[in-house]
Amino acid sequence: xxxxxxxxxxxxxxxxxxxxxxxxxxxxxxxxxxxxxxxxxxxxxxxxxxxxxxxxxxxxxxxxxxxxxxxxxxxxxxxxxxxxxxxxxxxxxxxxxxxxxxxxxxxxxxxxxxxxxxxxxxxxxxxxxxxxxxxxxxxxxxxxxxxxxxxxxxxxxxxxxxxxxxxxxxxxxxxxxxxxxxxxxxxxxxxxxxxxxxxxxxxxxxxxxxxxxxxxxxxxxxxxxxxxxxxxxxxxxxxxxxxxxxxxxxxxxxxxxxxxxxxxxxxxxxxxxxxxxxxxxxxxxxxxxxxxxxx
Numbered sequence: 001x002x003x004x005x006x007x008x009x010x011x012x013x014x015x016x017x018x019x020x021x022x023x024x025x026x027x028x029x030x031x032x033x034x035x036x037x038x039x040x041x042x043x044x045x046x047x048x049x050x051x052x053x054x055x056x057x058x059x060x061x062x063x064x065x066x067x068x069x070x071x072x073x074x075x076x077x078x079x080x081x082x083x084x085x086x087x088x089x090x091x092x093x094x095x096x097x098x099x100x101x102x103x104x105x106x107x108x109x110x111x112x113x114x115x116x117x118x119x120x121x122x123x124x125x126x127x128x129x130x131x132x133x134x135x136x137x138x139x140x141x142x143x144x145x146x147x148x149x150x151x152x153x154x155x156x157x158x159x160x161x162x163x164x165x166x167x168x169x170x171x172x173x174x175x176x177x178x179x180x181x182x183x184x185x186x187x188x189x190x191x192x193x194x195x196x197x198x199x200x201x202x203x204x205x206x207x208x209x210x211x212x213x214x215x216x217x218x219x220x221x222x223x224x225x226x227x228x229x230x231x232x233x234x235x236x237x238x239x240x241x242x243x244x245x246x247x248x249x250x251x252x253x254x255x256x257x258x259x260x261x262x263x264x265x266x267x268x269x270x271x272x273x274x275x276x277x278x279x280x281x282x283x284x285x286x287x288x289x290x291x292x293x294x295x
Contacts, residue, residue, distance in 0.1 A: 050084055128168040215261075
């Protein structure tokens with residue numbers, strides 16, 4: 001029987017199994033295209049790092065801004081990082097990628113070269129820790145912003161613009177200050193008298209009272225409301241106590257006008273109300289001194 005089986009196989013009596021799995025294929029070829037250019041704004045007098053994303057970028061591909069060649073920093077098949085060419089005129093220009101074989105693609109959105117100019121502050125008056133939008137098209141890499149002589153935190157969003165957090169000024173500083181852009185090389189662009197610090201008004205109903213007496217206090221915040229949701233606090237403190245000390249009495253502040261009612265502390269002495277913001281770490285307003293006398 002074994003011999004018969006061997007004969008059958010030799011004669012093709014048994015069906016042969018054919019491998020239906022796909023054979024090897026060549027590498028996938030992606031079309032040349034640009035999906036994103038970020039950022040889409042740069043300064044006319046500063047070179048800006050721009051990342052061009054897409055597919056089909058061959059080694060040696062060139063990026064141009066209105067025909068001017070950009071310096072390539074790094075490249076993959078899907079991303080090219082470049083430094084923009086230096087231009088002297090503001091305006092919107094096309095961005096293109098050209099492969100060594102001459103194939104070219106242009107991004108549908110244009111890149112804007114803008115003058116480095118600060119024309120104003122959207123909220124030109126307010127209090128420390130608030131956020132205010134700066135009226136300028138671009139903030140160069142490494143540039144810093146100062147209100148008066150105090151530098152501050154700046155947030156740059158491709159869609160929402162350039163925002164600065166108003167810093168606390170040293171005691172005795174003027175209420176009206178310049179706003180200055182300080183570039184990485186030290187050059188400055190100043191907008192004179194661009195921001196005004198407004199006072200927070202804290203008014204106790206009395207300034208002299210006996211221990212345990214009931215009185216009230218009103219807070220008026222000149223900014224309504226100012227992008228700060230960190231449990232702001234109105235508290236009563238002993239005059240001269242450290243900023244980190246616990247208040248004798250306190251209330252959370254959620255609107256631009258608040259009124260609180262309280263009893264005077266049992267211990268005689270001089271007290272004051274303080275308004276604290278930024279997670280209760282920054283004092284930006286104080287009341288007149290309240291004198292508590294013995295019963």
